[in-house]
Amino acid sequence: MPKLQYVKWIAIIFLLYTVIAGLLIDVPDLPIIRQSIRNLFFHVCMWFSMIVMFGTSMIYSIRYLRSFSDSDDIIASEAVKTGILFGILGLTTGMIWAKNTWGSFWTNDPLLNGAAVTMLVYLAYTVLRNSMDETSKKARVSAVYNIFAFVILILFLFILPRTAESSLHPGKGKDAQLTVKELDNTMRLVFYPAILGWISLGFWILTLRVRIKKTENLLEDLSANS
Amino acid sequence: MVESKLFVVILVIAVIFTGIILQLILLDRKLRKLEKRTEDLMQHQTTHKTSNQ
Numbered sequence: 173m174p175k176l177q178y179v180k181w182i183a184i185i186f187l188l189y190t191v192i193a194g195l196l197i198d199v200p201d202l203p204i205i206r207q208s209i210r211n212l213f214f215h216v217c218m219w220f221s222m223i224v225m226f227g228t229s230m231i232y233s234i235r236y237l238r239s240f241s242d243s244d245d246i247i248a249s250e251a252v253k254t255g256i257l258f259g260i261l262g263l264t265t266g267m268i269w270a271k272n273t274w275g276s277f278w279t280n281d282p283l284l285n286g287a288a289v290t291m292l293v294y295l296a297y298t299v300l301r302n303s304m305d306e307t308s309k310k311a312r313v314s315a316v317y318n319i320f321a322f323v324i325l326i327l328f329l330f331i332l333p334r335t336a337e338s339s340l341h342p343g344k345g346k347d348a349q350l351t352v353k354e355l356d357n358t359m360r361l362v363f364y365p366a367i368l369g370w371i372s373l374g375f376w377i378l379t380l381r382v383r384i385k386k387t388e389n390l391l392e393d394l395s396a397n398s
Numbered sequence: 399m400v401e402s403k404l405f406v407v408i409l410v411i412a413v414i415f416t417g418i419i420l421q422l423i424l425l426d427r428k429l430r431k432l433e434k435r436t437e438d439l440m441q442h443q444t445t446h447k448t449s450n451q
Contacts, residue, residue, distance in 0.1 A: 191411065194407075195407070205403070206401075206402050206403040206404075207402040207403050207404040207406075207407060208403040208404070208406040208407055210404075210407045211406065211407055211410050214407070214410050214411055214414055215410055218414070257417060257421055260417065261413065261414050261417045264413050264417075265410040265413050265414060268406060268409050268410055268413065269406055269410065272403060272406045273406075373418075377421060380425055381425070384425065384428050384429060384432065387432055388428075388432055391432060391435050391436060391439065394439060395435070395438075395439050395442075398439065398442060398443060398446065
């Protein structure tokens with residue numbers, strides 16, 4: 173994995189901008205949603221970050237199946253754990269926003285249920301990994317499962333919500349209330365940097381996790397040899 | 399603030415902040431374990447060397 177030394181600075185600068193500009197810029201005052209439209213820079217970006225993390229994980233799982241290098245396996249599994257963090261944050265923030273917009277924490281919406289299924293599929297990944305002792309077997313089985321998990325993600329977050337008859341959630345369903353095309357131009361000025369910032373934060377956390385894991389493995393080898 | 403629903407945004411930012419802090423605490427713990435193992439390994443090696451002499 174590239175060292176990504178500059179990624180933390182991108183994360184710091186863009187997230188600082190996101191929090192300040194995200195709270196200060198003028199936003200269109202839509203009924204019911206009102207000022208909470210600003211959550212676009214926070215809640216929505218959690219999901220972008222999660223999808224990028226799981227995507228990275230899938231790419232490294234494919235790489236692992238071709239190379240069988242431990243490093244690829246470590247990156248794939250740590251990326252899943254980082255993605256789960258963003259997924260949990262996306263669910264919690266989404267529930268808060270839903271409670272204050274739709275009146276309940278959870279609605280029986282195709283996108284919401286899809287997100288829940290996706291999270292369960294990835295939680296199952298960590299359970300599957302922990303259930304095996306033998307390192308190479310663990311890596312191989314979880315890499316295959318991981319590719320399957322990303323297909324499930326695409327299906328439940330992109331395909332099924334789009335074919336649904338109706339959806340409360342903006343941007344999805346046939347009667348979408350708000351799509352990126354309709355997005356206010358001033359909001360784009362914060363939305364795009366926000367996406368970049370949160371994704372960079374994901375990669376920063378990922379590199380930290382990978383470095384810790386690799387050091388752990390190195391120490392294990394050292395103590396086994398001494 | 400309740401009328402304008404700005405508090406929802408503040409609440410969401412607070413939740414995300416908490417999540418990142420929890421992640422930091424987790425990584426901090428992992429690092430501490432690694433530091434301890436490194437120290438143990440160093441000690442083990444020094445005792446090994448002295449017993450060899």
